[in-house]
Amino acid sequence: MTLRLRRHAFADDTTLMMAIVNRTPDSFYDRGATWAEDKAFERVASVVAQGAEIVDIGGIKAAPGAEIDATEEKARVVDFVARVREAYPALVISVDTWRAEVGDAVCAAGADVLNDAWGGADPELVDVAAQHDAAIVCTHTGGARPRTRPFRVEYDDVVRAAIDDTLAYAERALAAGVARESVVIDPAHDFGKNTRHSLELTRRLGEMVATGWPVLVSLSNKDFVGETLDLPVGERLVGTLAATSVCALAGARIYRVHEVVETRQTVDMVWTIAGRRPPARAIRGLA
Amino acid sequence: MSTRIVLVPGTLALLPEHASLNDPVAELRAACLAAVAWLGAPDQVLADPQGRRVADALVAEAGVTGRAPGVERAVLVVGNGSATRSEKAPGHLDERAEAFDEALGAALRRCDLRGLDLSLADELWARLGGIPALGDLLGPDAEVSVDHDAAPYGVQWWVMRWTCGS
Numbered sequence: 532m533t534l535r536l537r538r539h540a541f542a543d544d545t546t547l548m549m550a551i552v553n554r555t556p557d558s559f560y561d562r563g564a565t566w567a568e569d570k571a572f573e574r575v576a577s578v579v580a581q582g583a584e585i586v587d588i589g590g591i592k593a594a595p596g597a598e599i600d601a602t603e604e605k606a607r608v609v610d611f612v613a614r615v616r617e618a619y620p621a622l623v624i625s626v627d628t629w630r631a632e633v634g635d636a637v638c639a640a641g642a643d644v645l646n647d648a649w650g651g652a653d654p655e656l657v658d659v660a661a662q663h664d665a666a667i668v669c670t671h672t673g674g675a676r677p678r679t680r681p682f683r684v685e686y687d688d689v690v691r692a693a694i695d696d697t698l699a700y701a702e703r704a705l706a707a708g709v710a711r712e713s714v715v716i717d718p719a720h721d722f723g724k725n726t727r728h729s730l731e732l733t734r735r736l737g738e739m740v741a742t743g744w745p746v747l748v749s750l751s752n753k754d755f756v757g758e759t760l761d762l763p764v765g766e767r768l769v770g771t772l773a774a775t776s777v778c779a780l781a782g783a784r785i786y787r788v789h790e791v792v793e794t795r796q797t798v799d800m801v802w803t804i805a806g807r808r809p810p811a812r813a814i815r816g817l818a
Numbered sequence: 819m820s821t822r823i824v825l826v827p828g829t830l831a832l833l834p835e836h837a838s839l840n841d842p843v844a845e846l847r848a849a850c851l852a853a854v855a856w857l858g859a860p861d862q863v864l865a866d867p868q869g870r871r872v873a874d875a876l877v878a879e880a881g882v883t884g885r886a887p888g889v890e891r892a893v894l895v896v897g898n899g900s901a902t903r904s905e906k907a908p909g910h911l912d913e914r915a916e917a918f919d920e921a922l923g924a925a926l927r928r929c930d931l932r933g934l935d936l937s938l939a940d941e942l943w944a945r946l947g948g949i950p951a952l953g954d955l956l957g958p959d960a961e962v963s964v965d966h967d968a969a970p971y972g973v974q975w976w977v978m979r980w981t982c983g984s
Contacts, residue, residue: 808839809837809838809839810839811838811839811840812838812839812841812842813838813842814838814842814843814971816830817830817836818830818831818843818901818908818970818972
C-alpha cells in the first residue's frame with residue numbers, strides 16, 4: 532500500500548530519511564545546538580540539502596527534565612513549523628509530540644505527521660490526526676509515561692508486546708478516522724526498554740515488518756548502541772549504522788536520524804543488496 | 819522490396835535485469851532502440867547466445883511487432899569490436915585494439931568484411947557475434963549509416979543500419 536503522509540505519497544519500495552530537528556536546549560545528542568530558531572532553521576536547510584524527505588521537529592527532549600507545559604511546547608514548535616512549511620512546500624514535516632493540543636496547532640500550521648514517541652499517552656492525539664488528515668506514528672513504550680526512563684521493565688516477549696501494542700494503537704487510529712495508508716508503527720528502541728530489549732527488537736524487526744504496516748525505526752546514537760559498544764554519545768555512529776543495516780534488511784521504511792548522509796548510504800546499500808533497489812549505475816562486466 | 823540490416827553491440831547493460839537508476843549506456847540504448855524501431859521485427863537474428871538475449875530485449879523494448887512498409891527482410895546483427903581499448907577496459911589496454919577497430923569499422927562502412935582477422939579479434943576480446951556472417955548479406959550496393967560509434971568503457975560499440983536491394 533502506498534504510504535501517505537498527508538499531502539505526500541510514497542511508493543512501497545521507497546525508504547525515507549526523517550531528520551531530527553530539535554527545538555530544545557537540552558536534547559541528548561545536540562545539547563541545544565539548534566535551540567535558537569535560526570539555528571534550527573539552518574539545520575532544516577542542511578538536512579534538506581542532504582536529501583532528507585522528512586524533518587521531525589521536537590520541542591521537548593525525551594529524557595526527564597524541566598517540566599515543559601503545552602503552552603511552552605507550542606511556543607517552541609508551532610511558528611517554526613509554519614516557517615518551514617512556507618520555505619519547503621515539498622518537505623514532509625513531522626512533529627514529535629504526545630499532546631493532542633500541540634498536535635492540533637502544528638497540523639494547522641502545516642505539519643503532515645504526528646510522531647507520538649510516547650505510545651498514545653494522550654488518547655485524543657488520534658482524533659487530532661484524523662481531523663487534519665495527518666499521518667500518525669504509533670510507538671511501543673510498554674506503558675511508560677512520557678519522559679520517564681525504564682526501570683526493571685520485563686516482557687515475556689518484547690517483540691510480541693511491541694507488535695500487539697502498536698497494532699492496537701493503529702486500530703485506535705483507524706477507528707478515530709486516520710487513513711489506513713497514513714499509519715506507521717515504531718518499536719521505539721530504548722523507550723520502556725533495556726538494551727537487550729532493543730537488541731532483540733532489532734534482531735527480530737522482520738516480525739514487525741511482516742504485519743504489513745510501514746515500520747519506522749529510531750536508532751540514532753541511542754543508549755542501546757552506546758551500552759553495546761561501551762561508547763559515549765558522539766561515538767556511536769558506526770554502531771548506529773550497523774543496527775540500521777539490520778533493520779533495513781528486515782524492511783524498515785522510515786529512519787529517524789541525526790546523520791542523514793551516512794544513513795541514506797547505509798540504507799541504499801542494504802536495500803540494493805536485498806534486491807529492492809537497483810544499483811545507481813552498474814557497468815562493471817556489462818559493457 | 820529491400821532488406822534492412824541493423825548492427826548493435828552485445829552489451830549486457832542493455833538487458834532489463836541489469837537496469838540501473840542512472841543508465842550507464844543511455845546514448846547507446848537510445849541509438850539501438852531507434853535503429854531497431856526502423857528495422858521492424860527481425861526475420862533473422864545473427865548473434866551468439868548472449869547477443870541473442872540482447873537482441874530479444876531490444877526488440878521487446880522497442881515494441882516492434884511487424885515488418886516496416888516495403889521491407890522484404892529484416893536482419894538484426896549483434897556484435898562489437900575489441901574490449902581492450904583502455905587501461906580500464908575489460909581486457910585491459912592492448913595497443914593493437916584501436917587499429918583493429920578502425921579497420922573493422924571501415925570494413926563495415928564499405929560493406930566488405932573479407933580479410934577479417936578472427937584470431938586477432940579473439941586476442942582483443944572482440945565479441946564479433948553475428949558480424950562475420952553479416953558479410954554474406956552485404957552487397958556493394960548497400961546503403962550504410964552509422965548511428966553510434968564509441969568505446970566509453972573500453973569496448974568498441976557500433977550501431978549501424980544498412981539497406982540493400984532497394
